[in-house]
Amino acid sequence: MKLGFDAKRVFHNTTGLGNYSRDTLRILAAQFPNHKYFLYNPKPGRVSRLTITTNMVLCMPKAKVWQKLSSLWRQKAIVKDLVTDKIEIYHGLTNELPIGIEKTNIKSVVTIHDLIFVRYPELYSYIDGKIHFKKFKRAAQVADKIIAISEQTKADIVEFLKVDAAKIEVIYQGCHAAFKEVYTNDQKQQIVEKYSLPSKYLLNVGTIQERKNLLTIVKAIKNTSHHLVVVGKETAYTEKVKAFIKANQMEDRIHFLQGVAMDELAMIYQMASIFIYPSIFEGFGIPIVEALYSKTPVISSKGSCFSEAGGPDSIYIEPHNDMALKQAILDIEESEILQNKMISNGLEYVQRFNDDVIGEQILKLYKSL
Structure with a gap:
């Protein structure tokens, strides 16, 4: 299979979401070496904690305009690159999926880590909370499958994002x-x-x-x-x-x-x-x-x-x-x-x-x- 991944936090985050992304890719690439793993990164990374193996392909914006507008590329324009690369399944490792992926033949998976911003809105700015909710809810709605990292998160997705529980699989995180x-x-x-x-x-x-x-x-x-x-x-x-x-x-x-x-x-x-x-x-x-x-x-x-x-x-x-x-x-x-x-x-x-x-x-x- 040709598997695509939102790899932004692989190369730009040293804590929880970055660790989850790196561990997931490390586990899959080592355990199932016959598949191809395409890592989509919007801009040059500053974190080098993942060993890049021969079955991994590093992908950045192909068009120069999106190299300058990397955030917009990750949110939407990336879909064109996924189609060009003939990706079969795209996995949003950190709560998001690009706009328009639902209009392609590419199957999509999103990992949702938590909905703390809903349970404890006082810990977030009003704007950040609204943006998070919109992104998470859209991703949960358009994804073919959702991975929740705990039963607690699965219950929150069902309650707050109004998603059918049958669409959600609980798969725990790996450990370095x-x-x-x-x-x-x-x-x-x-x-x-x-x-x-x-x-x-x-x-x-x-x-x-x-x-x-x-x-x-x-x-x-x-x-x-x-x-x-x-x-x-x-x-x-x-x-x-x-x-x-x-x-x-x-x-x-x-x-x-x-x-x-x-x-x-x-x-x-x-x-x-x-x-x-x-x-x-x-x-x-x-x-x-x-x-x-x-x-x-x-x-x-x-x-x-x-x-x-x-x-x-x-x-x-x-x-x-x-x-x-x-x-x-x-x-x-x-x-x-x-x-x-x-x-x-x-x-x-x-x-x-x-x-x-x-x-x-x-x-x-x-x-x-």
Whole structure:
């Protein structure tokens, strides 16, 4: 098959949507090498985290006018290139499909990650919310199939976008191979020294924004001796967190890291005592999966999709209850039996997110079209 993909975020995004796009392409190209994978990128990329294999074709706007108007090309004019390239199935990896694809013979798939902008409109500007809703709804309506990355997202698509549930397949995200690797003590020690990591620490990973709820972790460990390592891009919300840290003289115990390579991040996960992810709402929660592969106990939030990612042996708390979080940390630390159970059962649970399982599910969906 000739398979086309919206690859913008493959080459321009280093976080969730970029990771999903890269992992999907990596899994498919490795597992099913006889197909051709056309990666449509509107302009030269600044992120080079995907190994380009011989069965991948990099595609940019063919006409000079669209090289200058790359955003418009991705939204609509790309369809002409898809027809020229004889693409059989086009997959919008990040919530969107180009206008007019429904008027061609090309079958289309769209992955919808979450509808947080509908559930929590206060976290988005009015204009951004309206634009997102229009794009997502149109893509969901014209797509031949929709991939939802969790049962929670599928339920939201049905409720808010009014789409028939039979059109939606739940296929979970893959996880980068770095988190499944075994690293030596020498390699880990190099990371400890490079980032001045404490000998024992709690870990939080993700963009530092209000929805991710970092402040609750900081409050939970305020009157303890715990160290917390935070890995993620900073936003305006970070200043609110740092103000609390400063007011409570916790600067020496909260460690902020950015620009961490994937293998470095994997080692940081593996050396953490507990991974804490008290987010308010997510489409899935891939950091939880990364932690389980890393054999690190997980505390996350009740509700949303978190138990789908974390399984029955992770601990879930009300996201704003810092006292419950503090108790959960202590419960894990004080019981080696509980630690071992969370690690072994978590590793068993997370095998459902292995590459071979996900690849088979995606290709089966493509073949159904």
